[in-house]
Amino acid sequence: MLIENMSMAFHAIRANKMRSFLTMLGIIIGIGAVIAIAAVGDSMRNLFTDAFKDVGLNRAAVMVSWEVDDFRMSDQFTRAEMDRIKDIFSDRIEYIDSNASNKVEAVNGRRKVSYQFQGVDYNYTDVQPLDIVYGRFLNESDVKGAANHVVLEDKGAIKLFGTADSVGRTFRMTLNKITQEYKVVGVYHKDMSPMVAMMLGNGQSQSGFIPDTVLTRSNDTFQAVNLYSRNGTNMRQLTVDLKQYVAKLKGRPESEIMAMSAVDQMGTMDAQLGTMSAAVGGIAAISLLVGGIGIMNIMMVSVTERTREIGIRKALGARTKDIMIQFLTESALMSACGGIIGVILGISLVKIGGTLLKMTVVVNPAVIVLAVGFSALVGIFFGLYPASKAANADPIEALRFE
Template sequence: MLIENMSMAIHAIKSNKMRSFLTMLGIIIGIGSVIAIVSVGDSMRNVFKDAYKDVGVNRAIILVSWEVEDFRYSDYFDRDELDRVKEVFRDKIEYIDTNSSADAEAVNRLKKVKFDFQGVDYNFTDVQPQNIIYGRFINEADVKKAANHVVLEDKGAVKLFGTADCVGRTFRMTVDKDTQEYTVVGVYHKDLSPMAAMLLGNGQNQAGFIPDTVVSKKGGRFRVLNVYVRDGVNMKEFQPMITRYVAKIKGRKESEIMVNTVKDEMGSMDTTLSAMSAAVGGIAAISLLVGGIGIMNIMMVSVTERTREIGIRKALGARTKDIMIQFLTESALMSACGGIIGIILGVAIVMIGGAVLKTAVIVRPSVVVLAVGFSGMVGIFFGLYPASKAAKADPIEALRYE
């Protein structure tokens, strides 16, 4: 019986190809939009996840809140306090630095290139490995001596020297109103997709690393402690511990100490993107309702056109439920076909976009299965009334219909 109904449904759809396609168009657009939007949302979440990996998912920023009414100079950290934190939490902290940076213009003869230098300690690569292609990274001697040594990203090196292989070459730069010669000790390469680069907001400046002792001079103070905890350390347990200790050495209340973690930011961003994806996907799903109404409308027309056929089938012994199942099968098949085409269209759009932006895309199989099932349910739901009308038709009146 099912095969017979499927055969009749396919025949009916083929008999009116253009009308059937236009009817399915609402479902195609709706399903395609939902698949594309959900996939884009998932892909964006994955891009942000990768971007946060570059920042460090086990990272925390510790500082005395700006919101305290009596903020004082001693609320800034000094090197001794950094070393004390490092020693007290040596079993939990993998890496710590001053989170210092320098936005400066590098000058090599007539060439001038703006750089954003990140101040780091010698073991920074333990928590954030770098792809060094020439030379070396900042070492312990560079940090202890506050040596004017830098590691440049290859793109910046090419702009400044015309080549990435520039280890040993020097340039002038002003850091904290102090103009000196700096020497390139290493060059690294970083692969970023266009999407990731856009999200990270690299801007016009080039990137590089410099000893943090050069940026935050030996006797100077700094605003925050930049901490990477060891693998396996529970960040939720670590936060109150470091908060209590910093509050103690600063003579502050625990509520006045801020500990911002990358995991918290990731969670907030993931929640925001999920909510946005769901909201936009919900709006796109409204077109499914429009598509369902279109199916109902065309099925009503089909019932009217085939009134005589209904009468003949009933006269030959077809039961009410047989007629109803026949038209429900047709509406469900039409909707499911539209859903399948919509899925192919949505996935194609996402894949093409990912290829253009050189970004990995995520298409969840569960969403695809749900979309097909939902499109079929739309067909059944909106086909119920036309099918019921066809099933209840009086065979005598149906046979008289011209």
Template sequence: MLIENMSMALHAIRANKMRSFLTMLGIIIGIGAVIAIVSVGDSMRNLFADAYKDVGFNRAIVMVSWEVEDFRMTDLFTREEMGRIKDIYQDKIEYIDSDSYAETEAVNGRRKVKFQFQGIDSNYTDVQPLNMIYGRAINEGDIKSGARNVVLEDKGAEQLFGTSDCAGRTFRMTINKDTQEYTVVGVYRKDLSPMVAMMMGNGQTQSGFLPDTVLTKPGDMFQTVNFYVRDGVDMTSFLKELTRYVAKLKNRPESEIRTMSVADQMGSVDSGLSGMSAAVGGIAAISLLVGGIGIMNIMMVSVTERTREIGIRKALGARTMDIMVQFLTESAFMSLCGGVTGILLGVLLVKAGGAMFQMTVIVRPSVVILAVGFSALVGIFFGLYPASKAAKADPIEALRYE
């Protein structure tokens, strides 16, 4: 019976191709828009996840908030205090440093390039592996001796030396008002998609690394402690534990100790993108309502046009339920065809956009299945009244209809 009804529905759609297509257009646009918007949202969330991956999901910082009214010098951290934190929590902290940076201008002959250097410890590559293409990374010898050795990103190296293969070459720069000669011991490369590169911007400042002991001396103090927790450590509970320790160490209330993790930042961004995607997707789904009304309208016209056919079927023994199922099947089939077409259109648009920006596109199967099912339900819901009207038609009056 179902196959027969579907065959009749297909015949009715083919008999009025243009009218059926225009009726399905609202469903096609609505489903296509929802699929495209949800997929773009998921793809952007994945893109941000990749960007945060470069920073490190298990990275966090701790500090005494600058917002306290009586901020004092002892609220800053010393190297001894940072070492104490590392020793106490060595089973939970894999890497720790002073989160020191320096922005300066590197000079090689007539070439001048702005750099931002991050001070790191010797085991930095254990938590953030670098794709070294020339030379080596900062090692323990560099840290202990405070050697003026640097690792440059390939783009900065090319600007400064005209080539990225510059390990062993030297240049001059000023750090902490001290101008010295620095040696390039390695060059690394960041493999970024065009989309990520565009998000990060193409600023004039290049990046690099140098020993943390070059940027900070034994007597220096710094505002934040930067660290990476070991795999398997619960970041939330550990940050609460560390907050209690630092509050005691600095003689401050726990409310004045600020911690911030990359996972928390990513969660906030992810929640924002999810909410935005849901809101825009909901607005796009309104077109499904318009499409459903179009289906109801055309089915009402179809019932009027086929009044005599309904009368003949009833005279031949068709039950009220048979007539109702026939028209419901037709409206659901029309909506389903529009839904499948909309899904294909939405997926093609997203794939084309992904190929253009060279980014990974995510199309969740669950969203596709939900869209197919929802489009069929729209057809059934909006076809219910026309089908009911057709089923209740008086066979004698229907046979007299011209």
């Protein structure tokens, strides 16, 4: 019986192809928009997760909030204080530095390249492994001696020197208002999508590493302490303990201390993206209501056009529920077909966008199943009244209908 009803439904849809397509258009647009928005939201969440993994999920930073009204120089950290933090939390902290960074212009002859240099300690690669393709990473003597040595990303080295293999080459740049020569001791390679690079601030500037003692040598204090925890450390508890310790160290209330971990930031960002996707998806889903009304309208027209057919079927023994199921099947099938087309359209748009932006697209299969199922339910819901009207038609009056 179901196969027969579906066959009749397909026949009715094919008989009025353009009208059926226009009826399904609202469902197609609604489902396509919902699928696209859900995929974009999931893809962005995946992108942020990758970005946080790139900087390290076991990363944290602590500082006196810059929003305090009476910020003083003593609120800055000294190297002695940073070393004390590392000693006290040595069972949970594997790496620590001054979180220093600087955006400068590197000059090599007529070539000028904007760089974002991150100040690090010699053991940075213990927590953030790098693919060194030429030379070496910064060593202990580079950091302790505040040597003018740098490690460049291969893309930046090509822009500055015309070749990735630039170990031993020198260039000029101005740090702390002092222009000096700097020597390349290593070149590394890092695979990163343009979107992640832009999110990490590497969209326009090239990246590189320099001893943090070089970035802070004109003033041996810094605003924040950057650290990486040991494996298995409870990051939330660590940030709480760091906040308490720094509050005592600086003589500040805990409310004026900022202690942030990558895990907390990722959780906050994920929640915000989830809320935004749900809100925008809800707005897009309104078009499903419009599509449902369109289905109800066309099914009412269909019932009127097929009044004589209904009368003949009833005269031949079709029951009220048979007529109702027939029209419900037609409206559900029309809506489901619109949903399937909408899914294909939504996924195609997102895939094309992902290809253009060179980012991985995440499409949740559960969302697809839910979208198609929901579109069918919309068809059934809005087909109830027309189907009921057809089912309750008087066979005698229906047979008289011209």
